[in-house]
Amino acid sequence: MAPVVQHPDEPYHHHILQTCFGDKYQAEMPQIRQNIETLAKGEILIDKTLSKVYKGQTAVFVHSSRSIWLFDDFYRLDTVEGALAVVHEASHALLGTEDVFSKDGHFTVVKMTPYATPQGYFGYIDRDFKSLRAAAPAKTMVQNADSYRLLGHLALSGFQDLGHDHPMSDWVIEGVPVPEKPETAKKEPAKKKGWFS
């Protein structure tokens, strides 16, 4: 992720940042850069491993203990998928990111409980990420945990279709062509089974 935020004006990187944080991301670039540095250098605490609690959930950040708990399903993820799940939870732990924002036009944080689904934008890539990105200011996207998971994915694997339940067309910016990936940044695409399996 570091090369993307260190050279944000490179067209391919610009496209990645726009995809993760929205059209107006430039105003938030100092904060985004600082956040990626914090993610790279910060320490996280993983102190428990539990049986699966919620369907499809692989990990959770627990506010009371300031630690990340991994569920059984985490160990069924491939390496990249697992790393991206940790990036998501680490963004909660180190950056204070959130998952749900109000739909009242203020995009305030909505606290989630497992028993009540709030009215709000879920910032998850397989939920309301696109509508949140279209409606919310960039500073909300900077506060959204899955923006960092997406940044990690795009920085590593790029924009090719992943060939699973959540194709790229679900969340890329419509009508905006993807620029050519710079030669130096080209890597073998990661083998992935699923985004949220």
Ligand SMILES: [Zn+2]
């Ligand atoms: Zn989360």
